Amino acid sequence: METAGTSDEQIVERALAGDADAFGEIVRRWERRIYALAYGILGREEDARDAAQETFIAAFRNLSGFRGEAKVSSWLHRIAVNQCITRQRRAKVRGETSLEGAAEDNGAQFAAPPGESPARIVEGLERTDAVRRAVAALPPDLREVLVLKEFEQLTFQEIADTLAVPLSTVKSRLYTALKQLRPRLEKFRAEAAHI
Amino acid sequence: MTDINKCERAEELVSYVYDEASAPARQSFEQHLSACVSCRTELAGFGEVRGAVRAWHAQVLADAPALALAAALPESARNGQPASTRAAFTPRRSAWGALREFFMLTPMWARAGMVAAALCVCTLAALAIVNAEFHWDDKGIAFNTGFSKQATPPQTAPPAPVVANAQFTQADMNKAAGERAAAERELAAARARLDDAEQQVAALHASLTNLRAQHQTTLASLRTMRGNQANARQRSNAFGTLAANNEPDDEGLRLADLLNEVSAGREQPQVKRNNR
Numbered sequence: 351m352e353t354a355g356t357s358d359e360q361i362v363e364r365a366l367a368g369d370a371d372a373f374g375e376i377v378r379r380w381e382r383r384i385y386a387l388a389y390g391i392l393g394r395e396e397d398a399r400d401a402a403q404e405t406f407i408a409a410f411r412n413l414s415g416f417r418g419e420a421k422v423s424s425w426l427h428r429i430a431v432n433q434c435i436t437r438q439r440r441a442k443v444r445g446e447t448s449l450e451g452a453a454e455d456n457g458a459q460f461a462a463p464p465g466e467s468p469a470r471i472v473e474g475l476e477r478t479d480a481v482r483r484a485v486a487a488l489p490p491d492l493r494e495v496l497v498l499k500e501f502e503q504l505t506f507q508e509i510a511d512t513l514a515v516p517l518s519t520v521k522s523r524l525y526t527a528l529k530q531l532r533p534r535l536e537k538f539r540a541e542a543a544h545i
Numbered sequence: 546m547t548d549i550n551k552c553e554r555a556e557e558l559v560s561y562v563y564d565e566a567s568a569p570a571r572q573s574f575e576q577h578l579s580a581c582v583s584c585r586t587e588l589a590g591f592g593e594v595r596g597a598v599r600a601w602h603a604q605v606l607a608d609a610p611a612l613a614l615a616a617a618l619p620e621s622a623r624n625g626q627p628a629s630t631r632a633a634f635t636p637r638r639s640a641w642g643a644l645r646e647f648f649m650l651t652p653m654w655a656r657a658g659m660v661a662a663a664l665c666v667c668t669l670a671a672l673a674i675v676n677a678e679f680h681w682d683d684k685g686i687a688f689n690t691g692f693s694k695q696a697t698p699p700q701t702a703p704p705a706p707v708v709a710n711a712q713f714t715q716a717d718m719n720k721a722a723g724e725r726a727a728a729e730r731e732l733a734a735a736r737a738r739l740d741d742a743e744q745q746v747a748a749l750h751a752s753l754t755n756l757r758a759q760h761q762t763t764l765a766s767l768r769t770m771r772g773n774q775a776n777a778r779q780r781s782n783a784f785g786t787l788a789a790n791n792e793p794d795d796e797g798l799r800l801a802d803l804l805n806e807v808s809a810g811r812e813q814p815q816v817k818r819n820n821r
Contacts, residue, residue, distance in 0.1 A: 395610065402612055524559050
């Protein structure tokens, strides 16, 4: 099936017409990015995987409600962010461990690139883990804006639409997120260097 | 937390960093940057942060696990069924399960509020069932229930002096009881008199009705008699007119003459026809 030059919107139209494989193509195109988005917001692999799965299931269920007024990417982002927010609320109500305190060791999950020295691999893992911890330490509303901007490169207006907040709020949150992230990043890097 | 070193144009930095400022705003901010050390420092710091976050994102994307969505997606999505049959795989939850999940997702303060509201409703329902009454006056707060009302027999209003003054002797009580009995007897006698009077009024009313009926009957018979008399007068007048030419004083003769004339009148034309 030729899908490389087909837009997401065209694939969704095919899915609406009854082509079951078409939605599978949407999933294949977007699963990694949606997973990464969920991971950036939730900070835990298991939660991110569940949120990504629920995002596509919810999208499939609501496929008939997709009118083509928005882009498929915006539609999926909105569903994914809502899934993440719901999961965060559930975790908060159930009193689960906050992301900041989660001592999840993701180092073993990162595959070592061939040709890299062990020292550089460790250094890279420490850096990414420091970023993960620093982002996870942000308040959820700041984290959502930062991840939508940095991971998905959405415009301020697209983020405002996705989160249903004013444009000025998006700018303010993004500024605050970057401002808070800088010292935390330095702190976690310093901690990693001392271990 | 307030940053005393924060430049008043610091938040414009975000639009500049992400290249979403308009051309004039960008140009203006670049001029500002050349003069503002705080913004330059912040710009450099933001650049480092963004680089680190992007590196982390690339790492996350590279190591994204397989989502096993083939198993997670509904069966009909893989069997080629049209999208219209999607309702079949909507997971069914019991009402209790949905309520429980809703309760779990509700914040603690909202849960406490719901519990308090439920307790209030139950309390009000219980008070309504026992028919509770609250009174608040100078003597304080009084609380009564319908059960206590049923347990005590209904009380008539006590005599006013008893309420006003509690210092009474047995003689006073006996006297009051005697007065009350006498009053009751008087009341019974008055009621009996009233019943008698009502019966008399009823009898008088009935006789009056009879008299009215008799009066109406008499009037009707009088009218009938007057009508007969009037008719008789008219007839007598008519006969009188006819007999006036002969002997007005003798009605018997006038009538006989009239009859003779009538019979003679009838026979005369026949004689004339025969003569012809």
